[in-house]
Amino acid sequence: MVGKRKLGSQGLEVSGIGLGTMMMPDTEDSAETIRGALDLGVTMFDTADLYGDFVSGQFGGNEKTVGRALRGRRDEAIVATKFGVTHGQGPKGDPAYIKKSVDASLYSLGLDYIDLYYQHRPDPNTPIEETVGTLADLVQQGKIRYIGLSEAPADLIRRAHAVHPLSAVQTEYSLWSREVEDDVLPALKELGIGLVPYSPLGRGFLTGQIKTFDDLPADDYRRYYERFQGDNFAKNVAVVALIEQLAAEKEVTPAQLGLAWLLAQGEQIVPIPGTKRLERVRENLGALKIELSADDLAEIERISPKGVAAGGRFGAF
Template identity: 90%
Template sequence: MQRRLLGSQGLEVSALGLGTMMMPDNDESVRTIQGALDLGVTMFDTADLYGDYTLGQFGGNEKTLGRALRGRRDEAIVATKFGVTHTQGPKGDPAYIKKSVDASLYSLGLDHIDLYYQHRPDPNTPIEDTVGTLADLVKQGKIRYIGLSEAPADLIRRAHAVHPLSAVQTEYSLWSREVEDEVLPVLGELGIGLVPYSPLGRGFLAGQIKTFEDLPADDYRRYYERFQGDNFAKNVEIVSLIEQLAAQKGVTPAQLGLAWLLSRSERIVPIPGTKRLERVRENLGALDVELSAEDLAGIERISPKGAAAGGRFGAF
């Protein structure tokens, strides 16, 4: 398994991780996580908010991951997040963080968290107070490394000045490239790793979704702009071109999209999410894909910055 460094504090992880956000609390999820471990994946991403949203459940995903890692803790790097609840906006005040970290440690069944992210910036708490509290948790041994999620460049600078950040998590894929404007250059300058979530456009770029009806009736993606109406039709056209390029190279569209991300920087570690072990195996095949200058130019023609129709999110 190829490995990469996140940040400059010594956090080493597999070059591809596994996002567990949409995993239900069942035996298949446990088998998928344990199978990923067997394949050499070490980076596992969750959050205190994650649960089976199709059932209206917010929370519980940490317990699933903890159950899967029982007896194999030393093989895994566990990343989780605090700071967003189902009923409240972003939070980052010291009291909330101290309560949240203890709750996550309990849910995961761990004595420490490897990488602890603020899920979203809190507009009501100075980032210096938030990161200062996280730095105290590092000293206490409750967490090892600090990260931010969906944070702008200026906030990243301020946070990093208080305590070195190891990673920033944000959406990044062939059709969500906003991070390239300001955030990615700052991360490169400061030596901070980037952990892209939804690296396959919430499954769209994997080529499995051809019509809106392919999405189950309870699928959250039905509410996202890129999966609706004219946006959907335009985005399917982009994916069809990506499929053609992937076929020419003898790889899957998912492998092509992940290989492109991996080529952007040695400090990028995507965390594609899936419930199924066969998808984990497919995604790991991206590590063996070599992209030539011609390949990269072809990808750029197909999916330049801003190519996707519709915004990243939608109304729920």
């Protein structure tokens, strides 16, 4: 049985580790992975209206994949999706856009309501109070149950939470990316808001499976990211080797060690590693059984301190 964790104080409870579906193709294999994850006890499934085949430029479609996979098992799943990232227009958060977006997502997912609805990126042209006020109306209407923000700074989180309680904030967080520890994580702990880390394994780098640049398929989006290129790649592989060594000493995989470290950073943290393969889901869930001692955490801090990753989080597409 997968342990449960609470996100926020409004009643949202999910599996201790969720499943990110961003890179899943629209195939029966993807559907089987999602249903298999349910069988293993995963309850939280993360998508967005933007997600699709990024490499080919075919944005959207992932919500339909998730919705079809969960058909007949809706009551077992917590479905999280996002709005607000547009094609060439910048982030959006005005009321008209939100109302149109939520109806489109409900249709794509084939659902009567969305469990957790995030603003994908803050809209600099719409006050967050206006955005969250509209989301609060959608809660009253029963179209969504809980409200979240993604990649939002601490001051914006505080303003949003004052309008309507937030259940979760999603942002990148891993041994590779720890910027959230500066201001956002302390604010979330103070306000009682959950944290949902995406890319909790450094876009696969922290699994130890990527040894050379050529291990990435020719159409892999990660080839465009700074941490996978040139000297950055070499420096990062060297750090991962140390993580692999520690994981081997503890008789766990590097992925399990990285996720266990994240889980140890707070009871309100629920990572959503993405994978297309059920065996990886099973491996990731093994992190929930790992207990890290103070010495373990100190050693992880020594070999992978904040800021250790060479290169920025993103790259140019």
